[in-house]
Amino acid sequence: xxxxxxxxxxxxxxxxxxxxxxxxxxxxxxxxxxxxxxxxxxxxxxxxxxxxxxxxxxxxxxxxxxxxxxxxxxxxxxxxxxxxxxxxxxxxxxxxxxxxxxxxxxxxxxxxxxxxxxxxxxxxxxxxxxxxxxxxxxxxxxxxxxxxxxxxxxxxxxxxxxxxxxxxxxxxxxxxxxxxxxxxxxxxxxxxxxxxxxxxxxxxxxxxxxxxxxxxxxxxxxxxxxxxxxxxxxxxxxxxxxxxxxxxxxxxxxxxxxxxxxxxxxxxxxxxxxxxxxxxxxxxxxxxxxxxxxxxxxxxxxxxxxxxxxxxxxxxxxxxxxxxxxxxxxxxxxxxxxxxxxxxxxxxxxxxxxxxxxxxxxxxxxxxxxxxxxxxxxxxxxxxxxxxxxxxxxxxxxxxxxxxxxxxxxxxxxxx
Amino acid sequence: xxxxxxxxxxxxxxxxxxxxxxxxxxxxxxxxxxxxxxxxxxxxxxxxxxxxxxxxxxxxxxxxxxxxxxxxxxxxxxxxxxxxxxxxxxxxxxx
Numbered sequence: 067x068x069x070x071x072x073x074x075x076x077x078x079x080x081x082x083x084x085x086x087x088x089x090x091x092x093x094x095x096x097x098x099x100x101x102x103x104x105x106x107x108x109x110x111x112x113x114x115x116x117x118x119x120x121x122x123x124x125x126x127x128x129x130x131x132x133x134x135x136x137x138x139x140x141x142x143x144x145x146x147x148x149x150x151x152x153x154x155x156x157x158x159x160x161x162x163x164x165x166x167x168x169x170x171x172x173x174x175x176x177x178x179x180x181x182x183x184x185x186x187x188x189x190x191x192x193x194x195x196x197x198x199x200x201x202x203x204x205x206x207x208x209x210x211x212x213x214x215x216x217x218x219x220x221x222x223x224x225x226x227x228x229x230x231x232x233x234x235x236x237x238x239x240x241x242x243x244x245x246x247x248x249x250x251x252x253x254x255x256x257x258x259x260x261x262x263x264x265x266x267x268x269x270x271x272x273x274x275x276x277x278x279x280x281x282x283x284x285x286x287x288x289x290x291x292x293x294x295x296x297x298x299x300x301x302x303x304x305x306x307x308x309x310x311x312x313x314x315x316x317x318x319x320x321x322x323x324x325x326x327x328x329x330x331x332x333x334x335x336x337x338x339x340x341x342x343x344x345x346x347x348x349x350x351x352x353x354x355x356x357x358x359x360x361x362x363x364x365x366x367x368x369x370x371x372x373x374x375x376x377x378x379x380x381x382x383x384x385x386x387x388x389x390x391x392x393x394x395x396x397x398x399x400x401x402x403x404x405x406x407x408x409x410x411x412x413x414x415x416x417x418x419x420x421x422x423x424x425x426x427x428x429x430x431x432x433x434x435x436x437x438x439x440x441x442x443x444x445x446x447x448x449x450x451x452x453x454x455x456x457x458x459x460x461x462x463x464x465x466x467x468x469x470x471x472x473x474x475x476x477x478x479x480x481x482x
Numbered sequence: 483x484x485x486x487x488x489x490x491x492x493x494x495x496x497x498x499x500x501x502x503x504x505x506x507x508x509x510x511x512x513x514x515x516x517x518x519x520x521x522x523x524x525x526x527x528x529x530x531x532x533x534x535x536x537x538x539x540x541x542x543x544x545x546x547x548x549x550x551x552x553x554x555x556x557x558x559x560x561x562x563x564x565x566x567x568x569x570x571x572x573x574x575x576x577x
Contacts, residue, residue: 306528317524319502320553365500368530368554373483375496408524464524465517477502477526 069173088253089260094267094289098126100447101285101294103272103308104301105129107138107248107433108425110255110266111440112300112447114172117262119441120448125264126294127256128287130271134252137302140370140402141433142325142347142359144338146183146243147208150199153458153470154411155206160455161438162208162242168437174254176246177352182337183243184213184221186387188232192342196238203240211239222339225388232343232386245338245349251436275311275422282312282421298423298447300439303368303403305426312419316426317408317464319477322367323359323430324376326399328391330354339387346383355397358384362404362430371401404430406477411470414443415452415461423447424461429476483556488563489543497541503527504534504548504567530554536564 067073067086077085100116102109105127116122129135145165147158169176187193193212200210211217214236215227227234256266267289274286275297284293299308303320331354338349348358360380363372377399384391407413407427412435417424425443428435442456452459458470483495503526509518533553539545546564551557 304530306526307530310527315521315525315527317526319526319528320530365495365551366503366528366533366535366553367556369556373495373556375494378496465520 069175088257089266092126092265092267094126094128094270094287094292095265096291097284097293098265099124099294100296100298101125101292102127102298102300103285104136104299104304105133105252105256105266105268106136106300106302107134107251107255107436108302108428108439108443109298109300110252110259111436112298112425112443113264113266113440114255114259114262115441115444116448117259117264119444122448123263125259126292127259127264127266128270128272128285128292129266129268130288132268133256133266134249137402137404137432138252138436139249140325140400141248142349142357143245143248143351143433144183144243144347144349145178145246145434146240146338147434148183148185148199148203148210148238148240148243149472150202151470151472154472155202155208156455157438157442157459158435159206159208160441161435164437164441165246166242168251168254172254172258174250174257176250176254178246179244180242181244181349182221182239182241183340184218184237184239184337185340186218186225186237186342187235188343189235193235200238209240209242211241213237213239221337222335224334224390225339226386229386232341237342243338245351246433248433251433255440272308272311275308277312277419280420282419294421296421296423296447298425298443300425300443302405302426302428302432305405305424309417309424312417312422314417314419316413318427319366319406320368321362321364321404321406321477322369322372322401323362323404324372324380324399324401325357325359326377326380327351327397328356328358328394329397331356331394341383341387344383344386346380346387348384348388356391356394362406363401367401368403369401370403404428408464408476409469409471410473410476412439412459413461414439414446414456414459416446416450417461483558485537485547485549485558486561487539487542487545487547488561489545490539493539493542497539498537498547499540501536501538504536504564507571532559
């Protein structure tokens with residue numbers, strides 16, 4: 067069913083009785099050309115671009131729970147392409163361009179909102195660093211504006227400019243950045259992939275990876291054995307667990323990251339704003355809640371819930387930036403499991419095992435990358451060669467020394 | 483999450499800082515092979531389940547501890563001084 071103004075009006079006249087499910091809840095068949103493990107944003111986008119760009123439609127996406135139950139439904143919905151290193155710049159800008167055309171492409175309202183991402187700076191040194199990053203972006207054709215204090219004040223007059231410890235000196239603004247309705251990204255890609263023949267198999271946990279003569283031949287799952295010519299892992303925080311099934315150790319630690327939503331209030335902030343002196347980022351959802359977060363808890367975890375010490379730390383960062391936040395009540399918070407790579411950058415690569423492909427290591431930045439990760443991962447799977455925009459995201463870069471240390475940190479910054 | 487420090491008793495995890503998996507041992511000196519150094523610095527078992535890990539009680543007694551914690555539930559089974567663990571590892575004797 068094509069969604070349009072006409073279809074909405076038609077359904078309204080018929081009492082909304084004829085809407086069809088957006089995708090089939092498929093039962094697994096015994097064999098596929100490509101099986102993607104992980105029904106999150108990245109996995110579903112990969113399936114969609116495999117079908118659309120490469121004509122490969124004999125594809126299944128396996129999800130151990132329901133689609134979108136992992137990190138694509140647990141993030142703070144921010145999209146941006148304000149990166150400064152050559153390995154990252156083209157990839158994240160491609161992702162931003164795909165976001166800009168996504169809703170027309172998949173005929174789905176993902177509420178893409180280019181409301182601007184504003185990174186605040188608090189010292190002369192930080193201004194210089196942001197100017198450099200902005201210049202790197204502009205040289206690559208990406209929009210970036212360096213704002214002084216008055217420029218920031220015009221956008222967000224309510225923050226604590228005169229803070230004694232972290233006075234606000236200005237900010238780096240990417241106007242094309244913003245937010246996207248995260249659940250709708252999963253649903254939209256699922257529907258678009260399904261329409262092209264992809265099977266989306268839910269409640270199907272992978273328990274083993276089968277190999278013959280060094281080549282992957284299929285998967286053992288809670289719903290039986292599924293043969294596959296190619297297997298693609300796109301499972302975020304569970305990457306190490308699946309890799310261990312083929313005796314592969316990854317440069318990844320799984321950590322819990324918490325996110326928060328306040329009670330709903332009238333429009334307060336119309337951009338995404340980040341604190342430069344701590345780790346705190348905030349935007350406002352269309353329902354009115356402030357959506358915000360900060361650092362990972364900092365210890366290995368698969369629990370999808372965090373601890374109070376980090377909650378206090380995030381709130382302190384928020385209060386230092388925006389004292390008015392103290393008047394709001396916290397409505398809810400949750401945790402997701404981040405696949406923290408050791409240099410803070412992702413991996414989209416082959417694994418050394420024929421027919422097994424890996425998309426992992428997204429740390430706490432995977433959501434913004436969803437379209438390009440799917441696009442580039444599909445390219446890798448279909449052609450057995452990396453997409454030029456993701457060529458730096460190699461698994462062996464830790465051995466060769468070609469780290470992409472955009473922030474100079476990984477799961478444990480003391481190692482780098 | 484609270485960690486029962488052998489010296490200070492049960493304390494909030496905000497008093498501690500985390501280093502990571504206690505299993506990797508640093509390859510010895512200048513003779514270490516690059517591949518062994520790579521494995522030590524970058525690769526992790528990253529287990530879901532019982533995990534032996536190093537914590538530092540920076541806001542307390544400043545002792546290094548080896549904590550055995552279930553990464554799926556955050557339940558802590560055992561906390562030992564890292565000094566004792568290292569001694570046991572070196573000599574093969576119980577601390």
